[in-house]
Amino acid sequence: MKKERKLREVIALLKDEYGEHHYTARVDPLDILVETILSQNTTDKNSSRAFNNLKKKFPKWEILLKTDPRAIQKAIRSGGLPGIKARRIKHVLQDIKRRRGKLELDFLKGMPADEAMEFLQSIKGIGPKTASVLLIFRFNKPMMPLDTHNLRVAKRLGIIPAGMSPEKAHELMNRMVPDEEKKSLHMNFILHGRKICTARNPKCNLCVLNRLCDYYRNLR
Template structure:
């Protein structure tokens, strides 16, 4: 029987993390370097655009769309100024191409306007996590998951990116209320997971969702599910 949401204090989360590590192995440190300007100043922007491409599509198609996008256009200015229908055709393999093309150009315009002409997200590094997330999510089409991917993976900020695996496992374990929206799940997990465990817990919850706690026909014969899960198969 799972620990219910009211009982998830820091010690309980650390226990869950330890048991997930025991089952799946330790997670290495994030590659986040903490400041967009420390390396390629456009790398954070590239990650934002790639994450927009990844919305509601398989990883393989995201990779193909990103390769097509960044090989066709010389720079971010060219992407922003491209005819939207041409851009949509370039990223067609990612699905929802017209919508994603508009979101990409809208995001690039917002960044350029914020910086006075540069395509860099370095300014987010100086912001607190919530302020940075608020800035990103004010761009129509950039939700909390997309913002959290950029902020956690690129800037090392402690905010959980809640994909379908993280949301499903978190609800089955009682970390997040079953009725919570995806946006609410982000808020709950950010408040519950200790900052230094945000990235490893993200990776471990995804791994557990893929290998054991799948949406249909999960494999509950493992010590983590036996202790924490409350799904109908356990």
């Protein structure tokens, strides 16, 4: 089966299973950016706790810019890798202010999606996943983020080659997935990855996608 046809069937089956998603966040884009950085290499529960601690300690991001990184590390310790993430968050915010003259990202709303992606990824510490999360969930731009669940499900299905890097996978999926399906497919891959296509002991016999899945076919 060609990948394009398989992808269309996957999109339809996951919509039947989990529904469609049209959520757009109505919060400060910088909040989404920082929270996404904190979500790297940890659970949603831990990253949310770290973000809430950080906002309680620094209710305005301008305050954080003047703060010793050790205080930032202490606030986000529950999210894991506090040293790396504290430096990354501070550098990203500093770079935005240096380039724009102020600490805000609302200007991205008026930019084409590819230009907004280019701007964000030119900042050290922002990769395609982080940039895409911000653009699709805050500015409703057609960029599909690929987190660990998205990558795992897509690779097991055979839509993405097993050895492909996250960066190349992001480019491939954003070419293949229709713009109007990107948000729902991203969310449904997450839901499916948590519930059925787990990293360990996936529940293949219960999976609505198993007849399309390379991983399942190789198990039999």
